[in-house]
Amino acid sequence: MHPTLKSQYTWFHVVGRFSTATEALAVNGxxxxxxxxxxxxVQPESKTPDGSYFLSSLDQAIPFTMKTIHRYEKGGDNVGDVLKQALSKALVHYYPLAGSMAISPQGNFMVDLTQKTAPFVEAEADCSLDVLGDVRIPNPAVTNKLTYSDPNAKNILETPLLSAQVTRFKCGGFTLGVGISHSLADGPSGMNFINSWAEIARGKPVSAVPFLDRTLLKSRMPPRTKYPYDDFVEITDTSDTEQLYQKDPMVYKLFSFDPEKIAAIKKLALSDGKLKSCSSFAAVSALVWRARSKALKMKPQQLTKIRMLADVRSKFEKPLPQNYFGNAVVTTAGLATTGELCEKPISFAVEQIQKAVECVDEEYVWTRMAFGDTYRPQLSSVGTLVISSWTRFDYSMSNFGWGNPSQFGCGDLGRELCVFMPEGEGKKGIAVVLVLPHSAMNTFEELVQI
Structure with missing residues (x-):
């Protein structure tokens, strides 16, 4: 909400509850x-701390909103009221989400807790949930309809740190669209918040009370860097890949890898005897990295990078407290030319991934933070693939009283990002979601067939 309007609101108070213009969108025909x-x-139900809230260096690096959509096949007439009242209670535990982004005297992001509110929107769709199709596959136009964005926000400082929208469908089901500032929460933290909110809606106590003190990850002074950090290597577009992105429309797709397909990739990776083992994550990541590089028609000499998000909560000699709320993930990277990826066996790509994952320990985290604080490197490039694994997210606990969500997906993807989600019985498979230019997606689909 625009700053000049904030003072007009109190808990559950609305100025002019009228519906906005209804827009139609063709989805699945x-x-x-x-x-x-x-x-x-919505405000926290009871008093919470005032002042400012510290954000770590890991929080500073990702000041954008991540949106997720949760699909529920059943709902009630009072779903909006239930979720709204439960949110007010949840914000007592997660009060930083109701603050606003600000700049500290040192020029870093922090959270201002002067006024604590979060926008909550109710909406109605004139169709059934079936129209949405598979919500795991992002559709930016649909995301805009099922989530809320403050139209008055001109920059990150004016964007709500948390927003929620409940959309009821004619079939009786509903969707919950949530927007959370990535500076406030990584994937595990965001999922813990959603699950805690759901517990409260069911009349249960919060089972995973968040640990909110982020000064545990305050950068060491003076900063000490150690590694060359493949993560920060700048990549030049020698293959005119940017032109392909500008020319072709973007296509979002999901590819399913069941346990049999994953086993086949592992077998291929181990067939030349160069590797002793291969995880499911490394196998599928290697396949995607190679196929994407080929599909984008990268030249043999084109340098490519695979960046992987690693949860570091358990990497410290003294592990972070259980339910640490904040960003406790770092990226680690592997480098190779397209020629190396495509001409060498897949075991080569797996090996680069394994080396990158194995180097993440406590010292890596501290010195990587120091490098980022000191040099503020640019990470984005067309030669980069970012893998974010959501396979361990327990979204099945997000039961607000009408059953578990039937589906859960990200609202949008950056063009470098590829998300892994749990798939199939026992969640032993992997669903790969990514976006590519149309022509590249057709080629990618052929290359990942196992």
Whole structure:
């Protein structure tokens, strides 16, 4: 909400509860029209700390909103009220999410806790959930309809740190669209918040009370760097890949790898005897890295990078407290030319991934933070693939009283990002979600067939 309007709101108070214009959108051959009501500014139910809230160096690096959509096949007429009231209680535990982004005297991001509110929107769709199809596959136009974005926010400082939208469908089901600033939460932290909110909605106590003190990850002074950090190597676009992105429309797709397919990739990776073992993550990541590089028509000499997000909560000699709330992930990277990836056996790509993962320990975390604080490196490039694994996220606990979500997905993807999600019975498979230019996606689909 625009800063000049914030003072007009109190808990559950709305100025002018009228519906916005309804817009129709064709999805899967059917029309999706969503009518949104004005946001209600929800406050923590009871008093929470004031002042400012520290954000670590790991939090500083990712000041953008990550959006997720949760699909529920059943709901009730009171779903909006239940979730709204439960959110007010949840914000007592997760009060930083109700603050606003600010700049510290040192020029870093922090959270201002002067006024604590989060926008909550109720909406109605004129169709059934079936129109949405598979919500694990991002559709930015659908995401805009099922999540809330403050139209008055001009920059990151004016963007809500948390927003929520409940959209009821004619079939009786509903979706919950959540936007959380990545500076406030990584994947595990965000999922813990959603699950805690759901517990409260069911009348249960919060089972995973968040640990909010982020000064545990305050950078060491003076900063000490140690590694060359493949993660920070700048890549030049020698293959005119950027032109392909500009020319072709973007296509989002999901590829399913069941245990049999994963076993086949592992067998191939181990067949030349150069590796002693191969994890499911490394096998699928290697396949995707090679196929994507080929599909984007990268030249043999083109340098490529695979960046992987690693949870470091257990990497410290004294592990971070259980339920640490904040960003406790770092990226680690492997480098290779397209020629090396495509001409050598897949075991080569797996080996680069394994080396990158194995180097992440406590010293890596501290010195990598120091490198980022000191040099502020640019990480984005067309030759980079970022793997974010959500396979361990327990979204099945997000039961607000009408059953577990039938699906859960990210609202959008950056063009470098590839998300791994749990798939199939026992969640032993991997669903790979990514976006590519249309022509490259067709080639990629052929290359990942096992």
């Amino acid at each position: 059917s029309a999706l029209a969503v009518r949104k009501f004005e946001p209600i500014m």
